[in-house]
Amino acid sequence: MASEPTTVTITGAGGQIGYALLFRIAAGDMLGPDRPVRLRLLEIPQGMRAAEGAALELQDGAFPLLRDVDVTDDPLTAFDGTSIALLVGARPRGPGMERADLLAANAGIFGPQGAAIGAVAADDVRAVVVGNPANTNALIAAASADPSLPADRFSALTRLDHNRAVGQLAAALEVSPGDIADVIIWGNHSATQFPDVAHGILADGRSLLEALAERLGGSEAASAWLDDAFIPRVAKRGAEIIEVRGSSSVASAANAAIDHVRDEQLGTRRGWTSAAVVSRGEYGVPEGLVCSFPVISRGDGEGYRIVEGLDLDDRARRLLDASVAELAAERDAVRALGVL
Ligand code: NAD
Ligand code: LMR
Numbered sequence: 001m002a003s004e005p006t007t008v009t010i011t012g013a014g015g016q017i018g019y020a021l022l023f024r025i026a027a028g029d030m031l032g033p034d035r036p037v038r039l040r041l042l043e044i045p046q047g048m049r050a051a052e053g054a055a056l057e058l059q060d061g062a063f064p065l066l067r068d069v070d071v072t073d074d075p076l077t078a079f080d081g082t083s084i085a086l087l088v089g090a091r092p093r094g095p096g097m098e099r100a101d102l103l104a105a106n107a108g109i110f111g112p113q114g115a116a117i118g119a120v121a122a123d124d125v126r127a128v129v130v131g132n133p134a135n136t137n138a139l140i141a142a143a144s145a146d147p148s149l150p151a152d153r154f155s156a157l158t159r160l161d162h163n164r165a166v167g168q169l170a171a172a173l174e175v176s177p178g179d180i181a182d183v184i185i186w187g188n189h190s191a192t193q194f195p196d197v198a199h200g201i202l203a204d205g206r207s208l209l210e211a212l213a214e215r216l217g218g219s220e221a222a223s224a225w226l227d228d229a230f231i232p233r234v235a236k237r238g239a240e241i242i243e244v245r246g247s248s249s250v251a252s253a254a255n256a257a258i259d260h261v262r263d264e265q266l267g268t269r270r271g272w273t274s275a276a277v278v279s280r281g282e283y284g285v286p287e288g289l290v291c292s293f294p295v296i297s298r299g300d301g302e303g304y305r306i307v308e309g310l311d312l313d314d315r316a317r318r319l320l321d322a323s324v325a326e327l328a329a330e331r332d333a334v335r336a337l338g339v340l
Helices: 016-026 045-060 075-079 099-120 134-145 159-173 208-216 219-235 237-245 251-266 314-336
Strands: 006-011 037-042 066-072 084-087 126-129 154-156 184-186 194-196 273-278 290-296
Touching (some): 006 016, 006 075, 016 045, 016 251, 037 075, 045 066, 066 075, 099 126, 099 314, 134 290, 134 314, 159 219, 194 314, 219 237
Parallel strands (some): 006 037, 006 084
């Protein structure tokens, strides 16, 4: 077992997702059974008691990998020496809202936090933004940490959308989610995202398009299912969860955040996954936007790399462009708010 613990900071640790994250991280689900962790929980004053209560319960879990837990409302203390930051703390949306409706409420959180990470985090720090609108909040955090830290240390969570897509395909094809590889979420963590199966494969070697055509009675029926059922279901799943549960996703979001950090730190396994990372112009996405792409990690400390060179047909191009236009509009809106 590595003796030096990895410092992990969770913002919004007293909230719903925070509560679902902490115990799994302490149990080793995120960094593996050999890496001890030191947890730093950041809250605002109103959330401190809930985070302190979670810290008491962490102690009661007697986790062998958990070295210590600090609770604070000071970002500079929370991010001091941290190697992994999960930026969860933000207001969630309610019924009838789009995630972009949270821009004004949440944008002010991520500038100061990005600056604090740039100022005091460990040299190897990587931060993932979960709080919505996640892509644009990551863009704000990355811009605020510059020039102390390269922008590519910041990413945003679209692994939940990726996992949702895999879950829908597994149900439609009656296979295990583990048999499905190389699905892609392109664009924004919003209703404009483009869940793309054109490059996907099954463990038995069939392409997803081939398997869907066999299952649904031909390629036209498969295309209709993708356009009319699969894409809207995945893209609007967050709203469906809010409608059914009464509040936004929690355990599946925490699970996806753990998947995101685990694969970034330890390496992706079979094929690629999806994450929103800073564009350097890949696939024609304007430089600087935080956009979801197919990504791999070698687990070598370099983080996620975009898988390049995939073909996009006209339909795919159009769907990606629409989501990228929304990302550009969100960036312009936060500029207008004076946050960027
Ligand atoms: P929640 O309201 O239960 O918890 C949020 C916590 O953040 C609260 O305890 C609050 O006190 C704290 N907080 C607010 N401002 C803070 C700040 N400046 N610093 C530190 N903590 C702060 O909400 P939740 O259900 O845990 O959701 C958190 C965020 O995650 C929301 O924005 C939600 O929309 C988003 N979310 C994203 C995804 C995704 O896939 N990207 C999925 C689910 C939820
Ligand atoms: C989700 O996708 O479940 C989250 O982003 C929460 C939301 O507002 O939909």
